[in-house]
Amino acid sequence: MEKIKMTTPIVEMDGDEMTRILWKMIKEHLLKPFIELNTEYYDLGLEHRNETNDQVTIDSANATKKYKVAVKCATITPNAARMTEYDLKEMWKSPNGTIRAILDGTVFRAPIVVKGIEPCVKNWKKPITIARHAYGDVYKGTEMKIPGAGKVELVYTAEDGHEERELVHNFTGAGIVQGMHNVNDSIASFARSCFNYALDTKQDLWFATKDTISKKYDHTFKDIFQEIYDNEYAEKFEKAGIVYFYTLIDDAVARVMKSEGGYIWACKNYDGDVMSDMVSSAFGSLAMMTSVLVSPEGYYEYEAAHGTVQRHYYKHLKGEETSTNSVATIFAWTGALRKRGELDGNQELMAFADKLEKATIDTIEEGKMTKDLALITTLENPTVLNSEEFILAIAEKLA
Ligand SMILES: NC(=O)C1=CN([C@@H]2O[C@H](COP(=O)(O)OP(=O)(O)OC[C@H]3O[C@@H](n4cnc5c(N)ncnc54)[C@H](OP(=O)(O)O)[C@@H]3O)[C@@H](O)[C@H]2O)C=CC1
Ligand SMILES: O=C(O)CCC(=O)C(=O)O
């Protein structure tokens, strides 16, 4: 069989721990036998980030601007424990935060639905897509530990030197403080990508913040969404028979649990981070969710929504067998290959992406799956496969 050729590279961002192991297996068994894989490789593994003073992360994001399509493996965001574990020069920032800040845009996360894996929220009949703002807030925050009594203020210095001040807190003892920001242009592009995605997929759009408490910060999100909706989308939504609906975040959470799904839930950055894990695990597993960053300039970065599965990796290091689910990482590759095919007019590559997704879903629906799914499947007598066996079972269907 002749291998599929690629004219333009995909930016390949390798990562850490168990997902790095899966990454290699996916390339070896599911991609390279069928495609002359053309990637520009960036090693975002923590050791290499440390060696390059994190320059490799910035380089990979800039390469995504050049080639437009990237696929990213999950990466460790270091905390104090990782500083010792990896003997790091610095507690490097989240690569995701860095890349998303450079590319801007919205992260769309949707559950991968298969027969035999039912949502544990019994009224959820259709997928819920999370649209997560990818820029700013706590992910681009500045923090301080306040050692003792003193005053903390927010100071804005305009270009003409004029100053505005707001008291944050008069500390009487030690404490903590955080400053975060967003920019209207990014919020507006977040809003437009959500409205466009709702029209493309003919689904209602929900958006929620805490504007009653955060009267300037969150209220600005609400106002920008509303203004853009009224001026640019209201008529189109009416014609398409879909609805834009704003409510408070706590009300949204309650309604989501009672809903039957089938809509897009636009979330601020942090809400989207945590709610996408809730939605994916309630639909079956953290590893059954796709994730793509879509930037206003037309850059696409595909990834899994979950992390590096550290616990499984430590077992793997001890020589124990793991049963780590590679579906989201496989779908990150298929998403990137399909988009590459679409941009390059490469039908074969697009068809391969479809075929690999189908092979993955068929494998599970035939009862062959990793442990996370086997524990919850409604299929009788599932075969529990280890990390590699599952990938090999998919490969058999591609041959
Ligand atoms: N996009 C990214 O790059 C992200 C990176 N991270 C990083 O990942 C590291 C680990 O984070 P952690 O909080 O453990 O989150 P993970 O998402 O990596 O894992 C949490 C738990 O979820 C289950 N799980 C997740 N993915 C899978 C899978 N593919 N197959 C089977 N089970 C799965 C496992 O449960 P069980 O152990 O019960 O089997 C696992 O222990 C951290 O260093 C963090 O910084 C975190 C989130 C996103
Ligand atoms: O970058 C990180 O540390 C976390 C990212 C994350 O949790 C996510 O993308 O959902």
Ligand SMILES: [Mn+2]
């Ligand atoms: Mn997350």
